[in-house]
Amino acid sequence: MEIVNWLFEPLQYGFLTKALLVTVAAAAVSAALSCWLILMGWSLMGDAVSHAVLPGVALAYIFGLPFSVGAFVFGAGAVALIGAVRSTTKLKGDTAIGVVFTALFAFGLAIISKTPSQTDLQHILFGNVLGVSLPELLQVLVLGAVTLAVLLYKRRDLTLLAFDRIHAHAIGLNTRWLTALLLGLLALTVVVGLQAVGIILVVAMLITPGATAFLLTRNFDRMLLISITITVAAAIAGIYASYYLDVSTGASVVLAQALVFLAVYLLGPRNGIVWQWRRRRARAAVSRQHEQIPA
Amino acid sequence: MSLRQLTPGADAIDVSSLRVSYDDVTALEHVSVRVRARTICGLIGVNGSGKSTLFKALMGLVQATSGTVRIFGAAPKDARKLNAVSYVPQAEDVDWTFPVSVRDVVMMGRYGSLGPSRRPRPADRAAVAAALERVGLVDLQHRQIGELSGGQRKRAFVARGIAQDAGLLLLDEPFAGVDKASEAGLTSLFKDLRDEGKTILVSTHDLAGIPQLCDEAILLHQRVLAHGRPETVLTNENLALAFGTALSDVPEGHHGDR
Numbered sequence: 346m347e348i349v350n351w352l353f354e355p356l357q358y359g360f361l362t363k364a365l366l367v368t369v370a371a372a373a374v375s376a377a378l379s380c381w382l383i384l385m386g387w388s389l390m391g392d393a394v395s396h397a398v399l400p401g402v403a404l405a406y407i408f409g410l411p412f413s414v415g416a417f418v419f420g421a422g423a424v425a426l427i428g429a430v431r432s433t434t435k436l437k438g439d440t441a442i443g444v445v446f447t448a449l450f451a452f453g454l455a456i457i458s459k460t461p462s463q464t465d466l467q468h469i470l471f472g473n474v475l476g477v478s479l480p481e482l483l484q485v486l487v488l489g490a491v492t493l494a495v496l497l498y499k500r501r502d503l504t505l506l507a508f509d510r511i512h513a514h515a516i517g518l519n520t521r522w523l524t525a526l527l528l529g530l531l532a533l534t535v536v537v538g539l540q541a542v543g544i545i546l547v548v549a550m551l552i553t554p555g556a557t558a559f560l561l562t563r564n565f566d567r568m569l570l571i572s573i574t575i576t577v578a579a580a581i582a583g584i585y586a587s588y589y590l591d592v593s594t595g596a597s598v599v600l601a602q603a604l605v606f607l608a609v610y611l612l613g614p615r616n617g618i619v620w621q622w623r624r625r626r627a628r629a630a631v632s633r634q635h636e637q638i639p640a
Numbered sequence: 641m642s643l644r645q646l647t648p649g650a651d652a653i654d655v656s657s658l659r660v661s662y663d664d665v666t667a668l669e670h671v672s673v674r675v676r677a678r679t680i681c682g683l684i685g686v687n688g689s690g691k692s693t694l695f696k697a698l699m700g701l702v703q704a705t706s707g708t709v710r711i712f713g714a715a716p717k718d719a720r721k722l723n724a725v726s727y728v729p730q731a732e733d734v735d736w737t738f739p740v741s742v743r744d745v746v747m748m749g750r751y752g753s754l755g756p757s758r759r760p761r762p763a764d765r766a767a768v769a770a771a772l773e774r775v776g777l778v779d780l781q782h783r784q785i786g787e788l789s790g791g792q793r794k795r796a797f798v799a800r801g802i803a804q805d806a807g808l809l810l811l812d813e814p815f816a817g818v819d820k821a822s823e824a825g826l827t828s829l830f831k832d833l834r835d836e837g838k839t840i841l842v843s844t845h846d847l848a849g850i851p852q853l854c855d856e857a858i859l860l861h862q863r864v865l866a867h868g869r870p871e872t873v874l875t876n877e878n879l880a881l882a883f884g885t886a887l888s889d890v891p892e893g894h895h896g897d898r
């Protein structure tokens with residue numbers, strides 16, 4: 346009974362129910378995308394897109410447009426700009442990424458500093474999941490469902506793209522189109538995720554889930570399933586923790602993901618470093634014994 | 641959109657006056673070669689001589705500055721759509737920690753003939769099972785791809801090509817990091833595939849195995865230095881041209897006498 350009360354108490358507040366829905370949707374989508382992102386080696390790209398949407402969000406607030414439109418335009422725009430800089434210079438990929446996203450982020454900060462106080466920088470940067478309106482909730486749910494559906498439908502092609510782009514090309518798949526699709530889905534995922542945890546922390550939702558799942562399995566489908574399950578569970582735990590401990594919701598959700606990663610890193614059944622360390626100690630002990638026998 | 645058909649009886653590979661550059665580095669120039677169908681052709685050259693680039697040109701993966709490429713009479717783009725080319729990458733180009741199983745990799749050979757979601761049909765599962773059987777990896781099919789030995793890894797990728805049922809197999813350095821026993825196994829597998837009608841282009845800098853494996857050889861060093869039967873290609877003069885002074889690397893009895 347206690348525990349049931351404990352679980353349902355926060356849900357009597359409509360805003361908390363909405364926060365829970367937004368966070369679970371964001372967690373599921375970003376956990377799925379994360380698996381491809383880390384296998385493509387695109388973590389920095391995730392960081393870039395999530396920061397680059399700031400001016401889009403700020404302009405959307407100013408002009409009363411849906412935040413998702415502004416964010417998506419700037420997220421996709423950043424990807425295009427990065428691609429343009431990369432293909433027209435000999436700069437390394439991460440350099441092009443660094444130049445473009447910091448510029449866009451600064452542009453966003455400049456816009457916000459010049460506008461009246463109704464655009465709350467704090468909320469944009471760190472999320473305002475407790476203040477999510479009904480239309481915003483609907484946007485997140487629809488975009489999240491579409492993104493997840495496309496990801497799952499094209500999952501075999503995307504996995505092939507990440508594993509062996511040359512083979513994908515050789516068998517007649519359009520690898521440019523697939524790359525563009527994955528980048529577009531990345532931008533959509535950022536749009537969904539930033540409602541939950543804000544621009545600064547959304548990158549954690551793009552990287553940590555896949556990293557945790559990667560440590561737990563060597564099978565992609567299982568990795569996807571583990572990533573989504575763990576991340577949704579951690580997101581729910583994060584929301585409750587934020588309610589009962591009265592800490593920032595976005596921070597609490599991301600910390601929950603990080604704690605799961607830490608636990609898997611230390612104690613994961615496959616390669617937890619605690620076990621590695623104990624195996625090494627055991628081996629050292631055995632070889633010490635061997636040294637003593639002839640003596 | 642109607643695809644051009646492959647031309648029956650056409651050369652498997654027909655490259656003429658090909659030139660490929662990366663920015664200011666010229667990787668290939670004046671390359672003209674024809675390889676008849678149903679042959680095993682060795683592509684020999686030092687590191688940086690353009691072997692991988694030639695493979696990429698055959699797949700239309702790098703843009704030729706000039707020249708033409710035909711695969712069974714078709715342009716690379718059409719040949720790809722017709723599933724005519726299969727590629728086995730160099731070991732260092734593969735992410736061996738990637739969470740896919742041996743079976744998953746072989747199934748990727750079927751994607752070109754599957755619908756947009758690439759959901760396998762019973763016929764595809766059967767083709768994958770047959771390919772695994774063929775290369776002797778049935779027992780290891782559920783292993784993660786990196787949990788195989790060097791020779792087994794190569795066989796997994798060859799099985800992918802078998803499952804794809806492509807007429808032309810491109811193998812980039814399949815013998816690098818492979819022990820002698822596995823090399824012999826791969827050699828006899830390639831010969832069987834040739835006898836079944838496949839054309840195989842295999843790059844290597846292991847000269848010792850060439851006469852045993854190949855029907856013909858191409859000596860490459862940015863240009864084609866020699867092309868013909870292995871014993872006419874692997875002469876001292878040719879090897880000196882291709883490999884500089886490193887003739888002592890060539891094992892006794894495996895190069896021509898003239």
Ligand SMILES: Nc1ncnc2c1ncn2[C@@H]1O[C@H](COP(=O)(O)OP(=O)(O)O)[C@@H](O)[C@H]1O
Nearest residue numbers: 662665667685686687688689690691692693694
């Ligand atoms: N992506 C690339 N960008 C720039 N130069 C390249 C690239 N790939 C290959 N090269 C250059 O082209 C030449 C041929 O390389 P490659 O085809 O890989 O030779 P091989 O496979 O015989 O070792 C080399 O000089 C190499 O440095």
Ligand SMILES: [Mg+2]
Nearest residue numbers: 691692730812
């Ligand atoms: Mg090479």
